[in-house]
Amino acid sequence: xxxxxxxxxxxxxxxxxFELNQLLQxxxxxxxxxxxxxxxxxxxxxxxxxxxxxxxxxxxxxxxEQGFIAADKDYFSVHAIELAQVLSRRSGNATSFALLxxxxxxxxxxxxxxxxxxxxxxxxxxxxxxxxxxxxxNGEQWSVERLHKQIKGELGAHVTVTxxxxxxxxxxxxxxxxxxxxxxxxxxxxxxELALKCxxxxxxxxxxxxxxxxxxxxxxxxxxxVTAAAADLQDFVDNxxxxxxxxxxxxxxxxxxxxxxxxx
Numbered sequence: 391x392x393x394x395x396x397x398x399x400x401x402x403x404x405x406x407x408f409e410l411n412q413l414l415q416x417x418x419x420x421x422x423x424x425x426x427x428x429x430x431x432x433x434x435x436x437x438x439x440x441x442x443x444x445x446x447x448x449x450x451x452x453x454x455e456q457g458f459i460a461a462d463k464d465y466f467s468v469h470a471i472e473l474a475q476v477l478s479r480r481s482g483n484a485t486s487f488a489l490l491x492x493x494x495x496x497x498x499x500x501x502x503x504x505x506x507x508x509x510x511x512x513x514x515x516x517x518x519x520x521x522x523x524x525x526x527x528n529g530e531q532w533s534v535e536r537l538h539k540q541i542k543g544e545l546g547a548h549v550t551v552t553x554x555x556x557x558x559x560x561x562x563x564x565x566x567x568x569x570x571x572x573x574x575x576x577x578x579x580x581x582x583e584l585a586l587k588c589x590x591x592x593x594x595x596x597x598x599x600x601x602x603x604x605x606x607x608x609x610x611x612x613x614x615x616v617t618a619a620a621a622d623l624q625d626f627v628d629n630x631x632x633x634x635x636x637x638x639x640x641x642x643x644x645x646x647x648x649x650x651x652x653x654x
Contacts (some may be wrong), residue, residue, distance in 0.1 A: 407473060407489055410565060411510070414572070414587050425435035426493075429456070429477065433494045442517040444498050452491060456480065461529050468575045468584065471568075484510040484555040485571050488526035489564075503558035506567050508544035512537065514558060566595070571603075582612045600629045604639060620646040 408426070412419045414577040438449040452458055461481045469475050476482040476490070488504055488511035493500035501516040505523075513524040523532040529596070538551045559567070562620040572644070573588035596602060607622035623643040629635055 404599075407493075407565075409569070410568065411473060414569075414583060414584065416572075416587075417467070417474040422472075425474065425477035429490075430494060430497050432456075433497050434500040437498055437633060440518070441500060441515075442520065443519055445495070445500055445502070445515050447521070448491070448494060448498060448500070449524070449539050452487075452494070453529045458482065458487060458490075462581065466575055468579055468581060469580070471572055471575055483566065484512075484525070484527045487607070488513055488570070491524075491526055492564075505556055506559045506563060506565055507537070507541050507555065511564075511567075512540075514556075566592075577609070582609050582614075585609045588612065600626045601633070604635075616646055616649050 408419055408423055411417050411422060433451065434453050436444065438444050438447055457480045459481055461483055464470055465483050469479075470481065470483040471486050473486065473489075475480050476486045476584070491513060492502055492504050493635060495515070503514050505512045505514050511526060513526050515522045515524065523534070523537050524530065525532055531615070537556070541551050541555060542549055548584035567589050569591060574590070576582070576588060578620075586609050587610075589602065589609055592599075592604050593606065594601065604626045605623040607619040607626070610622070611619040620643060623639055623646065626633075627636060627640055633639075
């Protein structure tokens with residue numbers, strides 16, 4: 391049986407963040423691309439001798455000279471993830487900043503990876519044999535102990551932090567996680583059309599992950615598509631006999647089946 395990482399590598403994911411935006415039809419892809427070219431060209435001025443010096447120069451340039459700061463009220467909004475807006479406003483969140491720094495580091499021949507921990511992305515830089523962890527929201531360097539504390543804060547103090555939790559994410563895993571972040575942000579924004587696009591893509595990629603069907607049922611119900619929601623819930627019930635929420639979903643399904651669908 392293939393591991394989850396091997397299964398990810400078998401899926402034809404978009405090759406870049408810009409391709410994903412185009413696939414989801416969010417933001418102005420052309421604006422995002424041109425602003426990225428401007429930023430990625432400008433970062434070359436930080437190409438100094440020594441990987442550690444170059445990485446520190448990148449962080450200083452990104453946060454201080456370019457003025458990227460954490461979004462305030464809309465930190466969890468799609469606005470803080472979608473690249474055209476992030477690049478225009480110089481405002482984003484840990485997800486968008488991690489992606490930008492990850493791509494900019496490649497321009498400077500730096501070995502920087504993304505670690506996907508519960509709640510956010512973290513950067514890991516390998517600098518001439520020295521590993522450095524960075525919180526992308528503000529460029530603060532984290533010790534391993536601080537990283538462990540962050541994970542335990544999300545999962546519980548009883549959790550043992552494993553090497554797998556701290557492993558570098560593949561490009562495929564990053565794209566998968568980005569879609570999840572976009573879906574969550576869309577739901578908070580009540581942008582159900584975008585949430586549905588994200589959900590459909592996830593189900594195309596992972597048709598056997600039936601909890602995704604349950605999540606999509608909620609989304610399409612918000613759009614008035616009760617029959618479609620009921621079909622997704624039925625699929626979940628039929629294929630998730632051991633899921634802890636199955637009985638609750640069966641009750642929800644019964645209510646939906648008694649509801650008249652709203653047509654648009």
